[in-house]
Structure formats: C-alpha cells, structure tokens
Amino acid sequence: MSHSVNIRGGRIVDPSSGRDETGDVFIADGKFAASPAPGAVEIDVRGLVVCPGFIDMHVHLREPGHGAKETIETGTKAAAAGGFTSVVAMPNTNPVADHPGIIAWMEERAAQFGAVNVFTTGAITVGSQGEQLAPIGAMANAGIVAVTDDGRCVQNHEVMRRAAEYCGLFGLPILDHCQDASTAGAEAMMHEGYWSTVLGLPGWPRMAEEIIVARDALLSEATGTAIHCQHLSAAGSVRILREAQSRGVRLSGEVCPHHIALTDESLAGYDTSFKMNPPLREQSDIDALLEGIADRTIGILATDHAPHAVYEKEVEFAAAPFGIVGLETAVGIFCEILLHRCRVIDLPRLVAMLTINPARLLNLDRGTLAAGAPGDVTILDPQREWTVERETFASKGRNTPFHGWKLRGRAVRTIVGGRTAWHLEA
Amino acid sequence: MIWTRKDLIALSELSAEEIVFILDTAAEFKGVGQRRLKKVPSLRGKTLVNLFVEASTRTRTSFELAAVRLSADVVNITATTSSLSKGESLKDTAKNLEALAADLIVLRHSAAGAPQFLAERLQAGVINAGDGSHEHPTQGLLDVFTMRERLGRVEGLKVGIVGDIRFSRVARSNIWALTKLGAEVILIGPPTLVPREFERIGARICHRLDEVLPELDVVNLLRIQHERQKAGYFPGTGEYASLFGLNAARAARLKAGALVMHPGPIHRGVELDGSVADGPHSVILDQVTNGLAVRMAVLYLCGSVALKEEA
Numbered sequence: 001m002s003h004s005v006n007i008r009g010g011r012i013v014d015p016s017s018g019r020d021e022t023g024d025v026f027i028a029d030g031k032f033a034a035s036p037a038p039g040a041v042e043i044d045v046r047g048l049v050v051c052p053g054f055i056d057m058h059v060h061l062r063e064p065g066h067g068a069k070e071t072i073e074t075g076t077k078a079a080a081a082g083g084f085t086s087v088v089a090m091p092n093t094n095p096v097a098d099h100p101g102i103i104a105w106m107e108e109r110a111a112q113f114g115a116v117n118v119f120t121t122g123a124i125t126v127g128s129q130g131e132q133l134a135p136i137g138a139m140a141n142a143g144i145v146a147v148t149d150d151g152r153c154v155q156n157h158e159v160m161r162r163a164a165e166y167c168g169l170f171g172l173p174i175l176d177h178c179q180d181a182s183t184a185g186a187e188a189m190m191h192e193g194y195w196s197t198v199l200g201l202p203g204w205p206r207m208a209e210e211i212i213v214a215r216d217a218l219l220s221e222a223t224g225t226a227i228h229c230q231h232l233s234a235a236g237s238v239r240i241l242r243e244a245q246s247r248g249v250r251l252s253g254e255v256c257p258h259h260i261a262l263t264d265e266s267l268a269g270y271d272t273s274f275k276m277n278p279p280l281r282e283q284s285d286i287d288a289l290l291e292g293i294a295d296r297t298i299g300i301l302a303t304d305h306a307p308h309a310v311y312e313k314e315v316e317f318a319a320a321p322f323g324i325v326g327l328e329t330a331v332g333i334f335c336e337i338l339l340h341r342c343r344v345i346d347l348p349r350l351v352a353m354l355t356i357n358p359a360r361l362l363n364l365d366r367g368t369l370a371a372g373a374p375g376d377v378t379i380l381d382p383q384r385e386w387t388v389e390r391e392t393f394a395s396k397g398r399n400t401p402f403h404g405w406k407l408r409g410r411a412v413r414t415i416v417g418g419r420t421a422w423h424l425e426a
Numbered sequence: 427m428i429w430t431r432k433d434l435i436a437l438s439e440l441s442a443e444e445i446v447f448i449l450d451t452a453a454e455f456k457g458v459g460q461r462r463l464k465k466v467p468s469l470r471g472k473t474l475v476n477l478f479v480e481a482s483t484r485t486r487t488s489f490e491l492a493a494v495r496l497s498a499d500v501v502n503i504t505a506t507t508s509s510l511s512k513g514e515s516l517k518d519t520a521k522n523l524e525a526l527a528a529d530l531i532v533l534r535h536s537a538a539g540a541p542q543f544l545a546e547r548l549q550a551g552v553i554n555a556g557d558g559s560h561e562h563p564t565q566g567l568l569d570v571f572t573m574r575e576r577l578g579r580v581e582g583l584k585v586g587i588v589g590d591i592r593f594s595r596v597a598r599s600n601i602w603a604l605t606k607l608g609a610e611v612i613l614i615g616p617p618t619l620v621p622r623e624f625e626r627i628g629a630r631i632c633h634r635l636d637e638v639l640p641e642l643d644v645v646n647l648l649r650i651q652h653e654r655q656k657a658g659y660f661p662g663t664g665e666y667a668s669l670f671g672l673n674a675a676r677a678a679r680l681k682a683g684a685l686v687m688h689p690g691p692i693h694r695g696v697e698l699d700g701s702v703a704d705g706p707h708s709v710i711l712d713q714v715t716n717g718l719a720v721r722m723a724v725l726y727l728c729g730s731v732a733l734k735e736e737a
Binding site: 202311 | 438515516517535536537538539540542543557558559560561595598621623624626627
C-alpha cells in the first residue's frame with residue numbers, strides 16, 4: 001500500500017510553525033515532504049482543515065487484562081474514527097504496566113494491531129501501589145514517554161519527590177492523577193455539593209484535587225521535573241497552576257471534554273454514564289477551566305477514554321466503575337464548546353492543544369507538519385454537523401454521556417504515516 | 427386527584443398535593459388497624475416481594491404487615507438468603523422476580539439510586555424502603571402523618587431534626603415533605619454532620635440545640651451510628667449526648683405540646699434519655715403505628731397503578 005499522499009487545497013493549520021494558509025501538504029513514504037511524491041494518492045480537501053495528526057495523551061486501551069472493555073485494536077480504531085493519529089496508553093492494566101516486559105508486549109501488540117500510533121507509559125510505583133519506585137529506567141529503554149499511576153495517585157509525598165528526582169535522569173515527565181485519598185474518601189462517587197447532598201451520594205470535594213495540584217507544584221519546583229496534572233476538574237486547580245507557571249514551574253494541565261460540557265446536575269437520574277473520576281463539577285468550575293484554556297494556563301486537551309462493558313455499567317450507581325469513553329466524541333465536543341458555543345479560543349489554538357503541545361511535553365517527533373516528521377494528518381471539518389450515536393462506535397465501550405448530542409465539528413479523515421486509517425463515509 | 431405513579435422512589439419528586447393525598451389515604455387505612463378484623467381485600471391475589479438487600483427488621487415487618495392487611499401474598503428476600511450474595515446483579519435479580527410475576531417490590535438497598543434503577547427496568551411497582559443516604563420516603567411520610575395527626579397541621583410548624591443529617595435518608599425525606607407542605611425545617615448537629623449544602627434544599631441550619639429548642643413544635647432525633655464516630659465525624663457519644671442529646675433538663679424547656687420523635691431504634695442515653703423517650707412529649711410509638719397506615723396507603727396507591735399497567 002502506498003504511504004505517499006498529496007493533500008490538496010485545504011486550509012493548512014500547523015501551530016508548530018505558525019502556518020495558517022491554503023495550500024498542499026505532501027507525504028512521501030510516510031514522512032512529510034516539501035514536494036509531491038510521484039505515484040502518490042491524491043486527496044482533494046478543499047473547504048477542509050489540514051492539521052498535524054491529533055494526539056490524545058490520556059487513553060485507557062485496557063490491554064493487557066481487560067479485553068472485555070477494550071483492546072489495543074478496538075481502542076486504536078476508535079482513536080482513528082475520532083480523528084486521533086496517536087494515543088498515549090495509561091498503565092493501569094492487569095497486570096499494571098510497571099515493568100519493561102509489559103511495555104515491550106504492548107509496543108508489539110500496538111505494532112501488530114494498532115490502527116494509529118500507540119505511545120506507552122509506565123507506572124511510577126510498583127503495581128501503582130504508591131510505595132516503591134517501578135523500574136523507570138528500564139521502562140524508558142523499552143519506550144515509555146512518561147510515567148503515571150493514573151487511576152491512582154501517589155499519596156506519600158516523599159515517594160513522589162523521589163520519583164520526580166529520579167525521572168530527571170531520563171527527562172521523563174510525570175502525569176499525575178491528582179487525588180488526595182483522605183479528603184476524597186474511599187467511598188466518593190461524585191462532586192461534593194448540592195447534588196451529592198440531594199442524591200445522598202458520598203462527595204468528592206474540589207480540595208481533594210487541589211491539594212495534590214498544589215503538592216505537585218511544590219515538587220516540580222523543587223526537582224525541576226515536569227509534572228502534568230491530568231483531567232483537571234476544579235476551579236482551584238487552575239488558580240494553583242497559573243500561579244506556579246507564572247514563576248516558571250514546569251507544571252502543566254489537561255482538560256477533558258466532559259469537564260467542560262457537563263455539570264454534577266447530570267447525575268440527578270443516577271445514570272452511570274455520568275460517573276467518572278474526577279467527577280463532573282459545577283458551572284463555576286467549567287468557567288474557571290475555560291478561563292484557564294483561554295489564558296493558556298491549560299495547554300492540552302485529552303479524553304481520559306475509559307471504556308467499560310455494558311454489564312459493568314448497568315448496575316446500581318455505587319457498584320459501577322468510574323469512567324466514560326471519549327475518543328469518538330472529543331473533537332466534536334471541543335469544537336462545539338471551545339470554537340462555536342463559548343468561543344474561548346480560535347482554531348489554531350485548538351489544534352495546538354491537540355498536537356504540538358502534548359508532543360512537546362512528551363518529547364514526541366509529532367504534532368507538526370514539518371518536512372521529515374512522521375506523516376500524521378487529521379483532516380478536520382469544524383463546521384460539520386453530526387449526531388453522536390453510541391451504537392456506531394468503533395470502541396467496545398458504549399458508556400458515553402453524549403449519546404444523541406448534536407455537535408458541530410468533526411474529523412473526516414485520519415492519516416497515519418501517509419496511510420488513511422479512517423475516513424468518514426460521505 | 428388521581429394517583430398516577432407505580433413507584434414511590436423519593437419525596438423530592440412528589441408534589442405537595444400528592445403528599446397530602448397519601449396522608450389522607452393513610453388516615454382512612456388507619457381505621458382498618460383499629461378494627462377487630464384488620465384486613466381489607468384491596469390487593470388480594472397480588473404478590474409483594476420484600477427485597478431487603480440491607481438489614482432491617484422494623485421497616486420490613488411494617489411493610490409485610492401492611493401488605494398482609496391489604497390481603498397481598500408476601501415473600502421476603504434478604505441479602506444473605508438471595509443470589510445477590512452469590513454475585514448476581516441487581517438487574518438479574520429483579521428480572522427474575524418479574525418473571526415470577528411479582529406485582530410490587532419493596533426495596534431496601536445500601537446504594538442510593540437502586541430503587542430508581544429497578545423502577546426504570548420493571549413493570550412491577552417499586553417502593554423505596556430506604557436507599558443509602560438518599561431517601562426513605564415512607565418514613566418521611568409517617569413522620570409528617572404523625573405531626574399532622576397530633577398537631578392538626580403541618581404548615582407553619584417549626585420542626586427540628588437533630589443528629590446525623592449528612593448520611594440520613596430519613597432527614598432528606600423529612601426535609602422534602604415538610605418544606606413542600608410549608609413547615610420550617612431546622613437542622614441541628616455538629617458542622618461535620620450538618621453540611622451547609624442543606625440550606626440550598628430549603629432548611630435552616632443551627633449547630634446549637636439549646637438555642638432553638640424552646641421554639642420547636644417538633645424535635646425529630648436521628649439515630650447516631652457508631653461508624654461515624656470511628657470515621658471522625660464527632661469525638662464520641664458522650665460529647666455528642668452532652669451537646670445534642672435530649673436529656674430531661676433540655677426536655678423541660680420544650681414547648682407545651684411539642685412532639686419528640688425518633689425513627690428508631692433509639693439509643694437511650696445518647697440521642698435522648700429514657701425518661702424523655704417514655705415521657706409525655708414522645709410520640710415514638712405512634713410513629714410505628716402510623717407507619718403501618720402510611721405503608722398500606724402507598725402499597726394500595728402504587729399497587730393500583732402497577733396492576734392497571736399490567737392489565
């Protein structure tokens with residue numbers, strides 16, 4: 001199959017170079033080229049936007065161990081269908097990816113079955129138990145791009161400090177699921193506020209996130225290691241992040257679609273499609289997150305794609321696992337809210353948050369259309385109207401809170417290394 | 427009015443008119459319990475399942491007796507005897523009960539939202555007998571029934587609810603019913619057990635029992651659970667009793683005719699002194715009697731709708 005393609009006549013938006021103009025993009029043998037390759041596939045994208053391939057740096061592919069929820073194959077197909085050319089896989093698999101052997105297995109599976117690029121992460125601590133450092137150096141050799149105990153959070157600050165110091169040796173960033181266990185409490189299921197009070201569900205207060213964001217600011221400042229706060233949900237986290245960044249601390253943050261699209265009121269019917277960690281919060285939190293996006297405090301958009309089997313979610317609220325799928329709805333939600341509804345940022349900014357910003361944090365040679373870089377492209381139609389239909393998902397997961405939503409903005413073609421991984425049927 | 431609900435899940439979703447309608451129906455059923463022949467044929471030939479996934483003796487007994495007095499056939503299922511303890515999902519248990527043609531299911535469950543989960547999936551009527559910290563609607567109704575019966579009205583009453591408000595489904599059902607019917611609700615307890623969010627539901631919060639005691643028409647004392655002490659919500663039952671216990675000295679400051687209530691089981695010496703529990707203000711046993719009438723009314727009303735839908 002040809003890995004050469006000439007993409008003609010689109011609006012080229014490449015924030016890595018500041019380029020925003022109508023023109024052609026060429027991929028020769030899987031890499032961006034300055035001139036058209038002979039015998040390349042011709043694609044006419046007039047009226048569409050040509051972007052560097054989107055990167056989702058927060059995805060649960062569930063393999064090894066949870067194949068009923070998702071596999072590397074189905075998860076990467078979902079990524080392609082959502083416009084993502086690269087995903088970063090979280091290590092909370094079974095067994096936990098805390099060892100180079102598991103990383104190597106995942107890399108091999110991804111090479112064999114992946115519809116898009118898969119980048120691996122390794123656990124910070126053995127079994128993500130928060131006690132003993134995992135073999136980070138050996139995992140770095142095996143190819144991880146970051147360490148994280150996502151799904152859990154290292155509670156012992158000294159362990160986290162050692163992890164940050166040790167990661168400096170390999171230039172690896174730490175991705176932190178910011179959750180203070182004592183203030184969140186073992187039973188917490190939703191945002192602590194009016195709705196948790198009405199529904200009688202144990203609350204997860206904002207401070208449970210903010211305390212750890214503040215801790216991470218101190219640790220990043222002290223060690224110089226980049227710490228990235230995952231799936232931010234609380235207003236105070238944005239303030240802490242902003243303050244730290246103003247002093248040059250290498251603390252960054254990401255926002256997921258649901259945390260800017262929904263509030264805790266959505267839980268009024270005990271629908272487990274709205275149960276995730278961190279939880280949906282209040283409008284004032286959404287406002288703070290949008291402000292953080294607008295003033296660049298938050299530079300990265302991600303999904304926290306967390307598929308579960310239908311039978312796992314169709315249970316009483318307390319028994320349901322946390323998490324929702326996101327790969328196939330994220331671009332639509334981000335376009336709808338950030339570009340059209342709230343007009344928080346313009347298109348080049350949106351593209352940067354999905355491409356060069358995560359690429360820089362994770363030291364990936366992607367997120368750019370520069371000649372020589374891997375030929376990953378997302379063709380975007382920011383005006384395209386569509387309706388979310390969960391039964392059409394490529395993911396195994398159906399656990400979306402957005403079923404039936406009408407959105408404006410969708411990826412229409414996903415090109416990975418010069419090869420079309422997915423395109424929208426006309 | 428015409429009753430249209432097959433389920434009773436939460437008082438938060440009922441209108442004032444619906445609540446009053448249940449209370450009026452319960453008043454009629456109360457007469458049945460005072461007859462020599464304590465039975466009416468309203469649910470004859472119908473099957474009620476008491477599905478108690480969380481332990482309870484008095485609520486289950488009350489529902490069972492209510493169903494028996496309506497001539498229904500009753501099956502009791504408790505967590506330890508059911509397949510739920512073998513890992514069967516609530517959904518499958520419910521579908522099995524429906525396959526066995528249960529007409530009404532009374533559900534007690536530790537998970538908030540479990541009755542709604544069943545109600546959305548079953549044709550049978552589902553009655554919430556307490557779900558986690560969410561609601562205990564028949565308890566709320568029987569409390570309001572008792573106040574109305576004893577004091578002649580609900581509107582304008584000042585009702586103090588004392589204790590573990592944070593985790594209490596009884597408190598929530600009381601707050602909804604009372605505020606909808608025009609009573610003033612004052613929540614009393616330490617800040618750890620009385621979160622500020624309750625103000626947004628329409629209740630007033632006071633952390634000192636002695637300040638408000640003389641103005642109250644009703645004092646509803648909630649059971650204090652030892653697990654809360656272990657979890658650090660208050661230092662100990664001794665300190666709790668000294669600050670919030672209704673002892674004889676405090677009871678002496680009650681208004682004449684004020685009611686002392688408790689959903690039971692009571693801790694004598696903690697929430698209230700034995701002399702107060704057995705004293706002239708106490709209507710704790712009236713609550714038990716009225717609970718039966720209220721549950722008969724609820725089973726009768728929801729049962730009629732559920733049966734009509736089946737037909």
